[in-house]
Amino acid sequence: MIDLWPSELSTVDQRSPLTILKEQASLLGEKTQNIVIAVLEDISGIGPWSLKNYPFKYGFQLTCPALGHYRFRLFSIGFDIDIYPVRFDLDSDVAEEIIGETHVEPGMNGKFQASNEEEFIEILKRIFSSRKTARVIRALLSQAKS
Amino acid sequence: MISLLFWNVGRLSRHALVARLARANDADVILLAEVADEPIDLLKELNKTQASYFFSPGIGNTKILAFTRFSDQFLRPCSETDRLTIRRMRLPGLEEILLAVVHFPSKLHWSERSQAMECTELGAEIRKEEERAGHQRTILVGDLNMNPFESGMVSAAGLHAVMDRRIAREGSRVVQGREYPFFYNPMWGLLGDGSRGPAGTFFHRHAEQEAYFWNMFDQVLVRPALLDRFDFKDLAILDDAGDERLVKDSGVPDRDVGSDHLPVLFRLNLRVAA
Numbered sequence: 286m287i288d289l290w291p292s293e294l295s296t297v298d299q300r301s302p303l304t305i306l307k308e309q310a311s312l313l314g315e316k317t318q319n320i321v322i323a324v325l326e327d328i329s330g331i332g333p334w335s336l337k338n339y340p341f342k343y344g345f346q347l348t349c350p351a352l353g354h355y356r357f358r359l360f361s362i363g364f365d366i367d368i369y370p371v372r373f374d375l376d377s378d379v380a381e382e383i384i385g386e387t388h389v390e391p392g393m394n395g396k397f398q399a400s401n402e403e404e405f406i407e408i409l410k411r412i413f414s415s416r417k418t419a420r421v422i423r424a425l426l427s428q429a430k431s
Numbered sequence: 432m433i434s435l436l437f438w439n440v441g442r443l444s445r446h447a448l449v450a451r452l453a454r455a456n457d458a459d460v461i462l463l464a465e466v467a468d469e470p471i472d473l474l475k476e477l478n479k480t481q482a483s484y485f486f487s488p489g490i491g492n493t494k495i496l497a498f499t500r501f502s503d504q505f506l507r508p509c510s511e512t513d514r515l516t517i518r519r520m521r522l523p524g525l526e527e528i529l530l531a532v533v534h535f536p537s538k539l540h541w542s543e544r545s546q547a548m549e550c551t552e553l554g555a556e557i558r559k560e561e562e563r564a565g566h567q568r569t570i571l572v573g574d575l576n577m578n579p580f581e582s583g584m585v586s587a588a589g590l591h592a593v594m595d596r597r598i599a600r601e602g603s604r605v606v607q608g609r610e611y612p613f614f615y616n617p618m619w620g621l622l623g624d625g626s627r628g629p630a631g632t633f634f635h636r637h638a639e640q641e642a643y644f645w646n647m648f649d650q651v652l653v654r655p656a657l658l659d660r661f662d663f664k665d666l667a668i669l670d671d672a673g674d675e676r677l678v679k680d681s682g683v684p685d686r687d688v689g690s691d692h693l694p695v696l697f698r699l700n701l702r703v704a705a
Contacts, residue, residue: 328552330555331551331552333549333552334541334545334548334549337548347491352507353507353509353519354509354563355507355508355509355510355511356509356510356511357490357491357492357512358491358511376491376512376513377513377514378493421490421491424490425490428490
């Protein structure tokens with residue numbers, strides 16, 4: 286039988302946004318002794334209106350097992366089979382904070398979009414460094430320890 | 432009976448009025464949206480004559496404020512976004528409930544279709560939390576920025592909120608093989624000038640072919656599991672705060688005194704049967 290498939294088919298040269306988010310989620314757990322952890326939720330069937338046209342959708346949630354698994358959705362992403370662009374649906378406070386702090390321009394309705402991995406990482410960095418994210422994590426840590 | 436008061440304060444400083452409203456209606460739980468006042472100023476005013484209220488802060492959500500006449504440990508947030516806070520209200524000797532409070536995106540920025548789509552997300556979020564809690568004793572209250580008859584409110588995958596408690600008592604409905612629990616929406620019974628009280632909670636006159644004038648954006652939805660604990664007569668749209676009118680002579684909300692929304696008050700009997 287002749288193999289019609291190209292030989293380089295299994296070569297993957299880019300990390301998926303999901304892989305990057307999983308790595309970051311795991312790092313948060315390490316930083317907080319797993320008191321505050323981040324979980325990725327597959328929201329492909331539903332998801333925010335702004336991501337309605339994307340077949341792959343994930344929510345990035347901060348959660349705290351010691352507080353009855355309290356959950357706060359920090360942001361959601363949506364992407365197509367081509368992966369990029371990746372569209373973000375952000376918490377409105379975070380969006381307000383990071384507009385102007387990143388060279389990635391928000392799209393319509395203030396929604397952020399990353400055209401490549403570099404931009405995706407830059408937006409993530411801004412989200413994680415925002416005052417709102419820090420405030421929520423600190424609040425969870427403090428309540429979990431009290 | 433537990434009295435709950437919801438009010439979209441319309442981004443105006445109204446701490447003194449909120450306190451008068453709470454006292455006049457003996458509110459145990461005060462839920463506020465679009466708040467201009469700092470929680471501390473509200474708390475000072477609420478406790479001016481007697482220190483009876485506590486601030487029950489959200490963790491991720493800071494836009495919906497909650498004040499209670501019991502410690503905040505009995506109203507812990509369990510799931511939040513910037514527009515939604517779902518709390519477990521677990522008071523000693525009373526039935527535990529889930530209290531979901533929402534401030535939905537406005538029609539100024541979102542189409543009816545967008546709101547309907549977003550309702551599927553809200554409905555799913557509530558169902559997830561109910562699954563976690565192991566019960567469906569849920570109340571959804573807030574400024575939904577939709578009328579009770581709009582698609583997002585009534586569609587099965589949305590909030591599935593029906594106007595008749597007998598239908599709601601069926602519990603759920605299967606559509607295309609998927610089961611969706613009902614909400615009972617008592618706000619239908621308060622629509623229009625044939626109802627007791629104001630014809631809606633929000634008035635908007637605009638030069639368009641289609642104008643409702645009165646809208647029922649601020650709503651209370653009750654899951655079937657709580658129907659026996661909620662009496663329609665214990666639900667009201669408030670047009671005064673004791674001696675103070677919140678509406679103009681024409682009956683529409685007076686933003687110079689209160690807000691462009693009217694508050695909603697309801698009571699629940701959560702006593703555990705002996």
